[in-house]
Ligand SMILES: O=C[C@H](O)[C@H](O)COP(=O)(O)O
């Protein structure tokens with residue numbers, strides 16, 4: 001029998017199975033996992049290749065400095081919170097931030113949620129110990145339960161199917177919300193005006209007034225606001241659970257290329273970005289736009305090797321590097337990496353994740369971050385790119401649309417004691433709604 005190009009693509013997709021895959025759950029029942037994977041392999045795609053290709057174009061624009069990416073959402077989505085109002089609050093927050101950033105950058109903002117699939121987490125330790133009892137660590141709702149009981153912590157492949165279904169429902173809300181008129185620019189700006197009524201945010205009044213004037217100017221020029229009622233919104237998650245990602249990967253009849261249809265954009269985490277590891281190998285085979293998190297131990301040679309493996313043809317928008325160095329290290333650690341990639345010549349879209357390098361434990365024992373460190377890392381990111389003549393292409397943040405108290409600081413000055421009021425995240429701390437908007441105002445100033 002002759003091997004077709006299609007067969008070769010499919011065969012290539014399974015190469016990762018012979019490599020080391022870090023951060024995978026220890027599924028107790030291989031047969032049960034196989035049955036779930038078979039069902040997922042027949043399930044409808046969550047996104048279609050043409051949407052992923054459109055995002056590649058948008059990210060190429062961000063890489064050139066013709067657009068700016070805003071990627072945000074929960075550290076770990078949970079099944080329980082996949083409710084319409086929570087999803088809507090998150091989208092709303094991202095749209096509100098996007099309006100502020102669009103004004104600051106004077107360029108389109110590409111909007112992307114860490115949503116509809118962000119259900120699996122890499123962990124520092126395989127176990128968690130409480131009061132002398134040690135159980136497997138929580139690895140996200142798509143793997144096991146957060147309750148600290150033996151039964152909840154056993155990885156259950158049925159959760160992959162649940163995650164798929166809940167992602168489908170989430171995408172449905174995202175599409176309805178971003179296409180149904182709720183995203184009207186004037187309405188989003190009105191929400192921002194509501195935020196400004198709190199005197200804590202008076203310092204942003206002049207930016208809000210400028211946006212008002214810009215909207216009135218557009219109106220006077222006869223801008224078709226009805227045409228702006230629909231916004232493009234993409235979904236993304238860490239491509240961590242390779243059994244799930246592989247099962248949702250389909251060969252596109254149009255192009256003959258494989259697409260991971262679990263989300264528009266998948267990223268490889270800092271802990272799984274080994275060049276000879278299974279994650280890099282698998283995602284090198286799919287045609288979606290992909291990202292790689294780069295932490296402070298990344299060498300320029302590591303970055304170049306990733307560019308060559310993940311984007312050998314130098315397709316603009318295909319590869320995004322999401323740097324997460326820490327505020328104290330970014331100004332020393334980032335320049336040599338960016339300079340090496342710039343000199344290599346293959347296009348990369350550079351995005352800052354100012355969250356993951358700035359995690360601390362509060363005096364009261366909470367895993368938290370300081371708002372000022374988060375902003376300082378963003379400043380460092382702009383400084384480095386401006387000094388090197390490269391493009392700071394976007395922002396990746398952990399946020400929620402709700403009023404939680406997980407990150408220290410901001411104008412409402414959440415302090416050590418204040419963290420206890422509404423600390424809800426199951427893994428890492430997120431900016432709350434107000435802190436997210438405040439960050440957008442500050443980044444808008446940096447973008448000018
Ligand atoms: O979100 C990122 C990681 O999953 C997280 O930082 C891991 O944190 P841990 O050190 O609590 O396992």
Ligand SMILES: C=C(OP(=O)(O)O)C(=O)O
Nearest residue numbers: 122269270271293324356
């Ligand atoms: C785990 C994450 O980040 P990193 O890989 O950068 O630690 C994340 O973004 O959820």
